[in-house]
Amino acid sequence: MIYLDNAATTKPCEAAVAAVTEMMTENFGNPSSLHRAGLDAQLAVDKARKIIAGALSADSSNIIFTSGATESNNLAIRGACAAYGKKRRKIVASAVEHASVDETLTAMEKSGFEIVRISPREDGKFYPVDFLTACDDNTVLVTAMQVNNETGHILPVKEIFTAVKRKFPEIITHSDCVQAFMKLNISAKTLNADLISISGHKVHSAKGVGAIYIKKGIRVLPIVTGGKQEKGIRSGTESVPLICGFGAAVEHLQPTIAERYAHAQMLKDTLICEISSIEGVTVNSPEDGSPYVINISAAGKRSEIMLHYLESFGIYVSSGSACSKGQQSGVLEQFGIHGKSADSALRVSVCGDTTIEDIRLFAEKLREGINSVRG
């Protein structure tokens, strides 16, 4: 199998699998129990919390575990608006957010919030000033993803949040950093973010776990209530195995961020070079985007057909955001990719384990596919 769909999910690393197994077999206590088995489970969760906090240059007390980034995004938006949005009723967001942000914004719109979605300009870039001018005293939240999951565009989140915070310090800033975490260096402070969402299964651990960074002093009201775990912000017995797997994966990946980034860049450069000679193939990702996500259009051949053609050789890519199951999300259109180019878009997403041979074989099969597939 040549797995080139790492933006959808990643293969859990050995460290994560070992941690999950250990917590399911040896250390299976409930962190809320008063006895030693409970304390041991709590210590294991605390260790994972510390590792993940460290990876965001944050303190352990800033990290709340959730069931995944969708929940983190929901908690960030709904929780912050519940805490601060009684009088301030406007939310400013990028127009290329993941569905877990975008659909939540749509739901907020139905409950009376005004949503302003900022599009990239014609050059495909976002400008902080566009966000700033959309903000006013009525604005409660600004949300912008760090790396777009479909194209790899890197948004100027730091610049956007810095500009917004300077003029409107009371506005809450949230960034969905799912596709950036463990790929780029992220420091919550440098980003000027009050809230950050991250996911476990995008960083080589299990599905079903994520986290939200909440800056000290920022209030987020819970959307799940119960036994007051996670400081009452996210009730429900902690998924100790998945949390520890998440921690182990981050510990494993943290030292190699720069090295893997360079590797991904080399893969991206190779892929672009290999496909440049295939007639009709265009690259939709920007040169300065995240090298982990490369979006291309395949000469007008429908994405789904090409995807299944490649699949027959054991090569897995995606036609767009995996969450949308092939449905077009409108994000490509925002970046100026329309019509047949959008219909034939394929997303190749790599990880540290992807090899140059994988990329070459993909390019070769893509070339063959374009010549043989009809429609």
Place this chain on the structure above:
Amino acid sequence: MKEIVLVKFGEMALKGLNKRSFEDMLKKNIKRRIKNLGKFELTSAQSTTYINPLDEDVDLAEVVDRVGKIFGIAALCRACVCEKEFGDISAKAVEYLEDVLSCAKTFKVNAKRSDKAFAMKSPEICAELGGILLDKFPHLTVDVKNPEVTVTVEVRDTNAYVHAENIRGAGGLPVGCSGKAMLLLSGGIDSPVAGWMMAKRGIHISAIHYVSPPYTSDRALLKVETLCEKLTDYCGDIAFFCVPFTEIQEAIKDNCPEEFFTIIMRRLMMEIAQRIAEKKNCLALITGESVGQVASQTMAAMACTDAACRIPVLRPCVGMDKTEIIEIARKIDTFETSIEPYEDCCTVFTPKHPKVRPRLEDVEKAQNSFDFEPLIQKAVEETELKIFEYNK
């Protein structure tokens, strides 16, 4: 554009011949805190330490955050390095401060010229640069009394620096320059604050804690260890002594009148603490006591505990209200941990009606009814040491 962090000394700038040793201590403390953020060059001149990042992409926000917690520093700021030439200063100021100035409405320029050989005098720098900034950012107006942004130009020995922020430092004296003392750390709100306050005066603290299983739990100990870890942000490395105290507490309960339980317990804690303190070259004990807060913290009770001590007991919170102590606890991020609801040894066997004004002779008589010495020796011998290192 090269950016560095300027660190201005606190009151140690006023020291005499031993100023150098204070400076070295401070530099050592700074190096330790930022070690894992990249490579830095630290130099000192004119009561200022320059933190110069040698790597690219250093997280200067994190540097400022960490250094902001180090005692001995009056103020700090990120600044842009310029040539000592007005053209470069003004060009860099326009570029470096663009974000800040484009969002502000009012500003002023402040110039400090410690290098008197520099051609322009401070008022000239202010006027010239002010004019240039007004040209570049026409929406600005000058407000010398209450500006939103103060642009500061510092012309120093080798370079000039431009910045627009001045962050208040933690104040005090560099940790280590006032010697060592032993903090009695209970897990409550007051004792971490007391430790922080004495560290602020340059004392390197060690901590001592008493556990009484099964009356106290592992979580109670963990809570205190967490507090210790949090204190390392400010106090540097902390040697943490954990004293097994169950047998002593049981002996007090079995052999002494109930009304004196707490006061005798405190005297025995002091005895153990000073024995370990003396072994570890600590010159004093530190407690979080505040007059009148509880029965064992009345003046009469303090006199009875002090009578058991051969070394000074420092009580920095002694004149503070609970609300003032809580304010500091929140600031240093120990409050949330301190209020976790695990029982510590101070609340084991609390008397229903403790003596509010105990007389020393009564207390001594009650205590002498049992020979605690063997138990004290055993507790000291079985005390476990754990080092909490600054580990960010």
